[in-house]
Amino acid sequence: MRFFPIDRENNVLNLKKVVMKKDRKLLIAGNWKMNKTVAESLDLVQQLVRELHQVKEVDILISPPFTALGEVSKKVIETNIRLGAQNMSEHTGGAYTGEIAAEMLKEFLVRYVILGHSERRQHQEESDSLISKKALTAHAASIRPIVCVGETLEQREAGVTNDVVGSQIKGSLAGLTSEQMEETVVAYEPVWAIGTGKTATAEQAQQVHAFIRSVLAELHGSSVANQVRIQYGGSVKPANARELMSQPDIDGALVGGASLDAKSFSEIILNSI
Numbered sequence: 001m002r003f004f005p006i007d008r009e010n011n012v013l014n015l016k017k018v019v020m021k022k023d024r025k026l027l028i029a030g031n032w033k034m035n036k037t038v039a040e041s042l043d044l045v046q047q048l049v050r051e052l053h054q055v056k057e058v059d060i061l062i063s064p065p066f067t068a069l070g071e072v073s074k075k076v077i078e079t080n081i082r083l084g085a086q087n088m089s090e091h092t093g094g095a096y097t098g099e100i101a102a103e104m105l106k107e108f109l110v111r112y113v114i115l116g117h118s119e120r121r122q123h124q125e126e127s128d129s130l131i132s133k134k135a136l137t138a139h140a141a142s143i144r145p146i147v148c149v150g151e152t153l154e155q156r157e158a159g160v161t162n163d164v165v166g167s168q169i170k171g172s173l174a175g176l177t178s179e180q181m182e183e184t185v186v187a188y189e190p191v192w193a194i195g196t197g198k199t200a201t202a203e204q205a206q207q208v209h210a211f212i213r214s215v216l217a218e219l220h221g222s223s224v225a226n227q228v229r230i231q232y233g234g235s236v237k238p239a240n241a242r243e244l245m246s247q248p249d250i251d252g253a254l255v256g257g258a259s260l261d262a263k264s265f266s267e268i269i270l271n272s273i
Contacts, residue, residue, distance in 0.1 A: 028252050029252065030259025030265055031233075031254055032062065042071055056080065057273045061084045073109050083112075088101065090134045105143060112145070113144075114146045114254070118189055131171075132176075146185040148254070149165050149189070150168075150191050156190065178220045187230070188208050188230060196235060199234055238268050241268040
């Protein structure tokens with residue numbers, strides 16, 4: 001166990017415990033979705049650099065829209081903030097109008113790419129098979145995929161959360177080697193909690209995270225499964241970040257709306273330490 005800092009003013013030790021993540025360092029990622037012009041992106045990232053430049057305990061990631069990647073990259077290149085993309089093609093190049101290849105992302109020093117977000121599964125009808133192809137393409141380019149999974153409200157109420165999430169894990173990560181799996185991030189995002197203001201309780205989130213880790217252990221062994229970072233996403237806020245991040249199998253957060261505000265995103269990170 002580790003503890004929160006000593007309250008110097010009262011000379012007492014705050015005994016609220018945080019579960020150690022073993023070797024898994026928290027990864028707090030901001031998904032800006034289809035928001036922010038280049039100018040707005042630069043303003044936001046400059047605020048984040050000022051607020052978070054001393055943070056070393058948590059890995060910090062931001063994923064602006066494609067149009068802002070180039071300029072934002074220049075602002076974070078020598079900071080503790082890493083750059084991610086919100087999607088990429090399973091193809092490496094060619095006649096695929098409107099698509100973005102992994103090598104194009106690497107020009108901007110993109111380290112991570114979000115794949116299989118529920119919004120793309122829903123609106124672009126992305127399948128597990130397609131997502132696994134994208135994950136393999138990302139690894140081939142040395143970009144770490146963040147593969148999203150999660151159930152709808154109807155599926156949770158029907159009691160099939162594990163069936164749905166387990167199927168998505170097996171399908172979306174199909175073909176990955178154990179070495180690639182260790183460099184893959186999984187993000188559990190209950191669809192019913194994304195942008196709705198509803199949040200899974202810490203206990204509900206932990207149950208699914210533990211289940212995901214058990215599925216990964218079936219596929220790649222417990223040693224590999226224990227190395228994989230599993231994030232929670234779905235209306236993460238400063239007020240609930242500490243409780244969520246204290247769960248033994250929750251290794252970070254994929255933050256949507258709150259990542260668009262420098263104060264809120266910074267507080268989520270600081271409250272997670």
